[in-house]
Amino acid sequence: MAFHTRALLSACAMVALCASASAETITIATVNNGDMIRMQGLTKDFTDKNPDIEVKWLTMEENVLRQRVTTDVATKGGQFDVMTIGTYEVPIWGKQGWLVSLNDLPESYDVDDILPAIRGGLTVDGELYAAPFYGESSMVMYRKDLMEKAGLEMPEAPTWDFIVEAAKAMTDKENEIYGICLRGKAGWGENMAFLTAMANSYGARWFDMDWKPQFDTPQWKDTLTTYLDVMNEAGPPGASSNGFNENLALFQTGKCGMWIDATVAASFVTNPKDSQVADKVGFALAPDNGLGKRGNWLWAWSLAIPAGTQKEAAAKKFIEWATSKEYLELVAAEEGWANVPPGTRTSLYENPEYQKVPFAKMTLDSINSADPQNPTVDPVPYVGVQFVAIPEFQGMATVVGQAFSAALAGSMDADAALAAAQAATEREMKKAGYLK
Amino acid sequence: MARAVSTRRKALVTICAWAVGIAIFFPILWTVLTSFKTEAEAIASPPSFLFFDWTLENYSTVQERSDYFRHFSNSVIISFGSTLLGLLIAIPAAWSMAFVPGKRTKDVLMWMLSTKMLPPVGVLIPIYLLFRDTGLLDTRIGLVMVLTLINLPIIVWMLFTYFREIPGEILEAARMDGAELWSEIVYVLTPMAVPGIASTLLLNIILSWNEAFWTLNLTAVDAAPLTAFIASYSSPEGLFYAKLSAASTMAIAPILIIGWFSQKQLVRGLTFGAVK
Numbered sequence: 001m002a003f004h005t006r007a008l009l010s011a012c013a014m015v016a017l018c019a020s021a022s023a024e025t026i027t028i029a030t031v032n033n034g035d036m037i038r039m040q041g042l043t044k045d046f047t048d049k050n051p052d053i054e055v056k057w058l059t060m061e062e063n064v065l066r067q068r069v070t071t072d073v074a075t076k077g078g079q080f081d082v083m084t085i086g087t088y089e090v091p092i093w094g095k096q097g098w099l100v101s102l103n104d105l106p107e108s109y110d111v112d113d114i115l116p117a118i119r120g121g122l123t124v125d126g127e128l129y130a131a132p133f134y135g136e137s138s139m140v141m142y143r144k145d146l147m148e149k150a151g152l153e154m155p156e157a158p159t160w161d162f163i164v165e166a167a168k169a170m171t172d173k174e175n176e177i178y179g180i181c182l183r184g185k186a187g188w189g190e191n192m193a194f195l196t197a198m199a200n201s202y203g204a205r206w207f208d209m210d211w212k213p214q215f216d217t218p219q220w221k222d223t224l225t226t227y228l229d230v231m232n233e234a235g236p237p238g239a240s241s242n243g244f245n246e247n248l249a250l251f252q253t254g255k256c257g258m259w260i261d262a263t264v265a266a267s268f269v270t271n272p273k274d275s276q277v278a279d280k281v282g283f284a285l286a287p288d289n290g291l292g293k294r295g296n297w298l299w300a301w302s303l304a305i306p307a308g309t310q311k312e313a314a315a316k317k318f319i320e321w322a323t324s325k326e327y328l329e330l331v332a333a334e335e336g337w338a339n340v341p342p343g344t345r346t347s348l349y350e351n352p353e354y355q356k357v358p359f360a361k362m363t364l365d366s367i368n369s370a371d372p373q374n375p376t377v378d379p380v381p382y383v384g385v386q387f388v389a390i391p392e393f394q395g396m397a398t399v400v401g402q403a404f405s406a407a408l409a410g411s412m413d414a415d416a417a418l419a420a421a422q423a424a425t426e427r428e429m430k431k432a433g434y435l436k
Numbered sequence: 437m438a439r440a441v442s443t444r445r446k447a448l449v450t451i452c453a454w455a456v457g458i459a460i461f462f463p464i465l466w467t468v469l470t471s472f473k474t475e476a477e478a479i480a481s482p483p484s485f486l487f488f489d490w491t492l493e494n495y496s497t498v499q500e501r502s503d504y505f506r507h508f509s510n511s512v513i514i515s516f517g518s519t520l521l522g523l524l525i526a527i528p529a530a531w532s533m534a535f536v537p538g539k540r541t542k543d544v545l546m547w548m549l550s551t552k553m554l555p556p557v558g559v560l561i562p563i564y565l566l567f568r569d570t571g572l573l574d575t576r577i578g579l580v581m582v583l584t585l586i587n588l589p590i591i592v593w594m595l596f597t598y599f600r601e602i603p604g605e606i607l608e609a610a611r612m613d614g615a616e617l618w619s620e621i622v623y624v625l626t627p628m629a630v631p632g633i634a635s636t637l638l639l640n641i642i643l644s645w646n647e648a649f650w651t652l653n654l655t656a657v658d659a660a661p662l663t664a665f666i667a668s669y670s671s672p673e674g675l676f677y678a679k680l681s682a683a684s685t686m687a688i689a690p691i692l693i694i695g696w697f698s699q700k701q702l703v704r705g706l707t708f709g710a711v712k
Contacts, residue, residue, distance in 0.1 A: 032671055276476075
């Protein structure tokens with residue numbers, strides 16, 4: 001009997017010992033873009049340095065992932081230890097207390113090296129709630145050959161007047177060449193990302209300081225009529241259903257003279273394997289309208305820790321590794337400097353090797369010219385350049401996007417679309433309690 | 437006596453049937469063809485139908501990047517598990533409704549069907565919380581349970597329709613011969629309803645295999661089936677149509693093969709009654 005008890009006790013002790021010696025597993029939920037997939041491929045470097053931590057990955061398309069992680073973080077489901085989230089979510093989730101603060105990252109991490117514009121968007125009341133993995137802005141990509149044929153020269157920092165003029169001059173509809181390709185597909189992250197950023201450069205804003213919607217102002221009318229005019233005259237047919245991918249396909253097959261979209265597109269359109277115009281592409285800053293604000297957006301995919309996790313320490317170690325200077329060097333050594341995740345650290349842009357990458361300077365200048373705290377000319381009560389960081393924005397902006405997309409399709413005019421946008425936004429803001 | 441059908445009419449019907457068939461099948465065929473193209477060819481305009489450089493590169497990339505077989509085995513376990521569990525519950529339920537109907541049987545049937553009318557997202561948060569508290573998140577058993585419950589109304593309805601066509605007298609005769617309830621269901625009813633049960637089984641496997649709301653929302657890594665595998669390849673920023681097509685082809689291939697081999701059974705079960 002005593003022997004049995006002893007045997008049982010030793011077995012229990014062995015099991016306990018094994019359990020304590022076994023590695024801790026963290027689950028990471030992330031979007032499936034190129035930089036994240038590269039990070040997944042380099043996980044071994046992290047696990048070699050941290051043999052007591054194992055890593056599991058869930059990679060998903062952006063919209064599916066957003067729904068998935070929102071459900072989990074809101075219910076404190078604890079399914080994920082690290083989440084990739086965007087600049088839209090961070091301020092909202094941070095305020096809700098759904099994220100773990102990253103203010104205690106060690107000094108060697110050098111948090112001051114993070115680009116101020118990006119860091120500002122990830123900080124709520126002095127607490128850093130997410131570490132940027134890569135940042136992006138938007139810029140003009142154009143065909144140098146078509147620009148030359150039209151007898152024009154693209155300035156480094158063009159105005160909207162120049163863009164409109166160039167778009168019309170480059171258009172050759174008989175040969176299926178359209179001067180400009182812009183997003184037209186309805187959605188808060190589709191046409192409204194572009195139009196909100198464009199509106200900033202026209203001095204328009206979503207809300208005044210009392211949260212009153214501003215679609216009835218002349219600034220919004222100027223924005224929308226310019227957009228509709230140039231797209232109707234120089235845009236591709238069926239533009240009201242074009243998003244990033246559709247425009248990318250048009251640009252890569254030589255059908256667009258200019259395309260204003262995410263800086264991440266630069267590496268796609270200059271890749272000779274996929275793009276027929278790889279050697280003819282030039283870059284310029286997003287246009288302005290002489291008011292001191294450019295029409296470019298600012299976005300960062302960042303790593304954050306949900307408040308429900310049991311493995312906070314291991315998750316922090318991972319974030320520290322993935323967003324460190326050493327990680328950038330690791331990617332450069334493995335895949336070259338052009339493949340390093342851009343737009344997060346000042347030191348990267350001071351690196352002479354990285355300065356040789358053709359779109360590096362343009363990306364940095366674009367990011368630096370956006371300010372999420374002061375996105376437009378007049379002061380605003382919200383944070384965000386191409387979005388308004390309040391939970392109601394997704395639904396509202398999608399409704400507004402549908403009205404603007406309908407205007408592009410020709411089923412209503414600019415005035416009617418703006419009136420519909422104003423009415424829908426006022427209704428939602430009243431319902432949400434911002435307006436009395 | 438069969439009605440005489442003219443050759444012209446036959447030809448017309450055949451052409452129409454082929455046209456409809458091709459129209460329905462074309463997107464799948466296009467997906468399969470795109471999976472053998474390079475990314476540049478996948479977006480080429482005008483697109484090439486057959487004359488392009490065929491490549492297996494997308495399949496090797498997909499296999500390299502994700503563990504297809506783990507997702508595949510999860511899909512098999514979840515879809516077969518939920519269907520079999522569903523049948524186990526639904527056969528007795530359908531038997532009682534078909535042969536011993538009560539005053540409220542019709543209402544119960546309609547009520548069961550009405551649960552299918554609620555959009556699933558409406559109960560996402562309560563189910564998620566239940567799963568969180570019972571430790572069922574990201575487990576195969578949890579998904580088997582949810583998919584069983586979701587498909588149960590369809591299984592019961594289909595079986596009820598088949599069972600109702602079996603003459604009650606046959607079961608009465610079995611009872612006269614001394615068959616007990618269990619033997620009556622297992623030895624008399626089930627063999628006669630095999631075509632109906634088989635088509636219910638197949639249809640539900642297909643429905644569970646393709647279910648993409650709960651399987652995406654209640655899984656993370658361990659229990660993720662092929663729907664999650666596909667979701668990791670569509671991308672709003674980046675044209676990876678060829679890779680997405682390769683992932684989709686790999687995900688639909690098993691169910692397409694099962695469907696191909698069992699199409700006779702499936703069509704017979706769906707178009708004929710149990711006893712004809």
